[in-house]
Amino acid sequence: MSGTLDRRWIYLAMMLAVALPILWNGVTGKTFPESPTPPSQACFDAIEALPAGSRVLVSFDYDPASEGELAPMATTFLRHLMHKGLRPVIIALWPLGPTKAEETIANVMKVDFPDRVSGRDYVNLGFQTGNEGVLKVIGTDFRKQFPVDRSGTPVDRLPIMEGITKVGDFPLVITISAGYPGGKEWVQYVSSANPGLVLLAGVTGVQASQVYSYYPGQLRGMLAAIKGAAEYEALVSAAIDGDRVTAPKYTEARRRMAPQLFGHLLLIALIVIGNAMYFAQRRCKAVAP
């Protein structure tokens, strides 16, 4: 029965369901209002609670495949941290993480916070191979895994790294993760071993159901997929911009909620139609001689 609807019509419908709202966003610049769920609010509150000057470890554990969901989170996290006067120390457990970090630094720090200096106010320490092995070692010896920053400067010469010997020296750790290694491994090897440390995670929709199990215990806050990113983005925009117009690069997540809405509605419509056809077919078979 399902063969009566060519799958190419479904593909076309999905394309329109996503493309038209993007077009609408582009023309009107409007986004849907967002009300934060507790995990997103917890992320915002954890960062707000830190005193200015605190160092925050941010791990870019994703690559371009998940950029659609995670890049808006990364942008908003860094914007929030810099606005609060916090100092992000960036690392990556994924090989392409440092490049994503550089893109975000260029987008946020270098444009909106040009007075902040790399090595003093923020730093990108790059990628280290070893997955959870890296997390295990930084639990006791951070510099063993990250001896130099991305430009090759020894961390001993970076003011931002002064006094940092292990991951527990950071009051807050943020992981923006697309899978393995990511949120789950940070909970298992870092959060669990450092009870005083606050861990936040921004994760993809696929990962969210798994990582949700650790919230709000080992994981203080969490941004689940683009919806979580949009909620957090709205909170940060309200705190920083107030009534002023927010720059488009800081509305990326909210602009993606309209395509998501129509994509979801299409999915529901397709499931309903598929079921209607299935039951009609079953009834036909039942009454057939």
Added chain:
Amino acid sequence: MSRSIALLICLVGGLTMLVSPFLPMATGWANEVTDWFNILAAMAFVLGGGSLLKVQLMRLSARGPGWGYSAVTLLAFVVTLWVGLGKVGVVADASAPAVAWSGKPDDEGSAFWWIYLYVMTPITSTLFAVLAFYVASAAFRAFRAKNLEATLLLVTAFIILLGRTFAGVVLTGWLPDWASGLRLENLAVTIMDVFNTAGNRAIIIGIALGVASTGIRLMLGLDRSYLGGDA
């Protein structure tokens, strides 16, 4: 003899990692073991590259179905390796402008950076994006309310799909405060918070027990499957 050495390494490595959280003096040993793990993991990259070359060359020489894909894979592998290791197009670092190779292979403007930005990024993003089309098609063809369990799954999916968008607010935002728990966005959170978390925690605890028992079997040499063959 070689198997005994491998078993001994496994036992010592496993025990070191096991006792390190309880014995401060063993922390350094555990870091050494982790370093060795990282070294072996790096060697595995070389083995993986060799294996990829071998498999794709065999498929190419056999001219079997899809041999063209093997040719593309090989070409991409060799070109990327050459560009990365040879630092093709790398701009000299400001600290050593006279040294041609002093820049990083993935610095902006290098050939490796170009491949990353204009080949890898669009390909991986596209691959992820087309999932939406397959999910829509699969949902239409396979998601049927055939029995009670399937119906519950279907209803849960609808709540999550609507609750994670503005549709939830539009459809149930009118509900009074005393019934706010029934708003779709709140129902979606409850499903994730209660049912999903309970199920996932059960799975995680089960996996942890399985990992612990497998670890003990490996350390005691009862499970030797990682040594290959029927050892």
